[in-house]
Amino acid sequence: MAPSGPVAISVVFYNWRQQEPTDKTLQRCSLSRPRRSAAVGALASWNASAEPCSWEGVMCNRHQRVVALSLPSYRLSGTLSPAIGNLSSLRTLNLSLNGLQGDIPASLGRLRRLGTLDLSCNIFSGELPGNGGARPKFLQYLVLGSNDLTGRIPAELGDTLTRLQELGLDDNSFTGFVPALLGNLTSLQVLQLMINMLEGTLPQELGSNMPRLLFLFISDNNLHGALPSSLYNLSSLQYFDVGNNKLHGSIPADIGEKFPQLEIFLLINNSFSGEIPSSLSNLTDLSDLDLSENGFSGLVPRDLGRLNALRGLNLDHNMLEAGITEGWEFITSLANCNQLQFLDLGGNNFTGQLPISIVNLSRTLQFLYLNDNRISGSIPSNIGNLIGLEGLHLENNYISGVIPESIEKMTNLIVIYLYNNSLSGHIPSSVGNLTKLKTLLAQSNNLE
Ligand SMILES: *[C@@H]1O[C@H](CO)[C@@H](O)[C@H](O)[C@H]1NC(C)=O
Ligand SMILES: *[C@@H]1O[C@H](CO)[C@@H](O)[C@H](O)[C@H]1NC(C)=O
Ligand SMILES: *[C@@H]1O[C@H](CO)[C@@H](O)[C@H](O)[C@H]1NC(C)=O
Numbered sequence: 001m002a003p004s005g006p007v008a009i010s011v012v013f014y015n016w017r018q019q020e021p022t023d024k025t026l027q028r029c030s031l032s033r034p035r036r037s038a039a040v041g042a043l044a045s046w047n048a049s050a051e052p053c054s055w056e057g058v059m060c061n062r063h064q065r066v067v068a069l070s071l072p073s074y075r076l077s078g079t080l081s082p083a084i085g086n087l088s089s090l091r092t093l094n095l096s097l098n099g100l101q102g103d104i105p106a107s108l109g110r111l112r113r114l115g116t117l118d119l120s121c122n123i124f125s126g127e128l129p130g131n132g133g134a135r136p137k138f139l140q141y142l143v144l145g146s147n148d149l150t151g152r153i154p155a156e157l158g159d160t161l162t163r164l165q166e167l168g169l170d171d172n173s174f175t176g177f178v179p180a181l182l183g184n185l186t187s188l189q190v191l192q193l194m195i196n197m198l199e200g201t202l203p204q205e206l207g208s209n210m211p212r213l214l215f216l217f218i219s220d221n222n223l224h225g226a227l228p229s230s231l232y233n234l235s236s237l238q239y240f241d242v243g244n245n246k247l248h249g250s251i252p253a254d255i256g257e258k259f260p261q262l263e264i265f266l267l268i269n270n271s272f273s274g275e276i277p278s279s280l281s282n283l284t285d286l287s288d289l290d291l292s293e294n295g296f297s298g299l300v301p302r303d304l305g306r307l308n309a310l311r312g313l314n315l316d317h318n319m320l321e322a323g324i325t326e327g328w329e330f331i332t333s334l335a336n337c338n339q340l341q342f343l344d345l346g347g348n349n350f351t352g353q354l355p356i357s358i359v360n361l362s363r364t365l366q367f368l369y370l371n372d373n374r375i376s377g378s379i380p381s382n383i384g385n386l387i388g389l390e391g392l393h394l395e396n397n398y399i400s401g402v403i404p405e406s407i408e409k410m411t412n413l414i415v416i417y418l419y420n421n422s423l424s425g426h427i428p429s430s431v432g433n434l435t436k437l438k439t440l441l442a443q444s445n446n447l448e
């Protein structure tokens, strides 16, 4: 047997201090994860006169061996001692949201029973320890997001951690390719690789054997090429985010049959092209669709409003079209989306009259962007129906006519951009009653 847990855990605690968090640790993850303030003086219980199994955050089994060390958000600083590898009964190590730094000790690989390893939101640096034959076989949660880790993602993760359900390597500085062997993580439910410096194309293996994957986050890297067709085999997927890469290709026409449970679909800022398939309207759980800053062309599917749960639709900066005779039908259909909050159609090739049916969009709508198109016609007189609107962006179009009086009903407005159009008449004096209004830009029109 290895030396007793309590002796090793004293060594682990030895160099830790509890201190006010630095700016760096405060910023890190403070938005995405709940912060608890540490119990004042929690470290006071970690002293030689008390039995280590009674220390705060330490859990032992009936043989007095440490099975869990869980001290998330305890404002700890210092390094993680390699002595951690001697806690041979450890199942859970959760030190997330602290200020720990230095290497992640390779000795963790000796913890055969470890199921949960969460070191996210710290300042750990260096490369992930190469396996050297040892890796916890039962690991289900490997969560190392938001640290300063560098180097490649070790391919061996894929062949040893067959029970892994969550792999979080996001928000670090990993480089190199996404290893094809990750495709062998057949139990994976959450894969978070976003915000790194990963490059190359995604391997075909990714997705061909991950029937349980729910969350795929690989945005904000330098990935290029087309998405492997195997990704479209991930029929359990709920979140799909590949934004801010250099990916290209088109959305398959049968996407509506591929992801029956998809809620979030984000392709923002890549080089995707082709038409938006009409089958997308069959993904009725979708709440967030962001195809902005790509090269999509053609018409917007006319029955997009079948997406009842839609909250955000961002098609900004593409080459989408609508004209005098067709193309605007989707606006009428979007009136069915009674939770819609954000609609951005700016920077496209929309022409023809601004459809009157826009006044029937949900009152939950907060932001409406139609700017930088070639839209003509007048602002519908009932625009004031959109009483939830906080931002209205119609600038850089060919919109004519007067600014409707009904605007006085939109008491939540903060920003109105109308500049560079052909509006005429007066700015309604009731605008002065919009108490939240901060910015009204209406220059370059024919206003009196
Ligand atoms: C050591 O920890 C025990 C248990 O929390 C506590 O009662 C005792 O006051 C501590 N001793 C010192 C010297 O801090
Ligand atoms: C782990 O235990 C071994 C004895 O089994 C001991 O030699 C070694 O120093 C311990 N490692 C650490 C880092 O405490
Ligand atoms: C670690 O602890 C934090 C805070 O309690 C918790 O939110 C998180 O889910 C835990 N990590 C794992 C992998 O269970």
Ligand SMILES: *[C@@H]1O[C@H](CO)[C@@H](O)[C@H](O)[C@H]1NC(C)=O
Binding pocket: 158, 159, 181, 184, 209
């Ligand atoms: C990965 O999975 C493939 C197919 O499922 C299998 O042929 C291969 O041996 C696996 N590789 C390793 C290293 O386990």
Ligand SMILES: *[C@@H]1O[C@H](CO)[C@@H](O)[C@H](O)[C@H]1NC(C)=O
Binding pocket: 207, 208, 229, 230, 231, 233
């Ligand atoms: C998708 O899954 C089917 C059935 O499981 C399989 O036959 C096919 O090879 C997979 N396609 C890809 C591209 O992985």
Ligand SMILES: *[C@@H]1O[C@H](CO)[C@@H](O)[C@H](O)[C@H]1NC(C)=O
Binding pocket: 221, 222, 244, 245, 246, 269
């Ligand atoms: C778009 O993605 C690239 C990486 O491919 C990134 O450098 C750039 O900052 C992103 N643009 C925006 C507006 O986020």
Ligand SMILES: *[C@@H]1O[C@H](CO)[C@@H](O)[C@H](O)[C@H]1NC(C)=O
Binding pocket: 256, 278, 279, 280, 282
């Ligand atoms: C949507 O799904 C239904 C059946 O579930 C199918 O008949 C229809 O063709 C699909 N629509 C599109 C546009 O793919």
Ligand SMILES: *[C@@H]1O[C@H](CO)[C@@H](O)[C@H](O)[C@H]1NC(C)=O
Binding pocket: 319, 321, 323, 349
């Ligand atoms: C915009 O649409 C017109 C036809 O309506 C087409 O001639 C033009 O090339 C399109 N422009 C872009 C940038 O797609």
Ligand SMILES: *[C@@H]1O[C@H](CO)[C@@H](O)[C@H](O)[C@H]1NC(C)=O
Binding pocket: 332, 356, 357, 358, 360
């Ligand atoms: C707005 O909705 C109402 C009620 O559903 C309907 O009668 C009206 O025709 C719609 N207006 C437009 C312009 O689509």
Ligand SMILES: *[C@@H]1O[C@H](CO)[C@@H](O)[C@H](O)[C@H]1NC(C)=O
Binding pocket: 372, 373, 374, 395, 396, 397, 398, 420
């Ligand atoms: C005004 O808007 C039109 C239509 O979008 C655009 O072509 C033109 O460049 C804009 N003018 C300026 C000065 O931005």
Ligand SMILES: *[C@@H]1O[C@H](CO)[C@@H](O)[C@H](O)[C@H]1NC(C)=O
Binding pocket: 408, 429, 430, 431, 432, 433
């Ligand atoms: C502004 O609101 C006040 C009080 O509700 C009302 O009496 C006044 O007529 C309004 N002014 C305009 C220009 O609508």
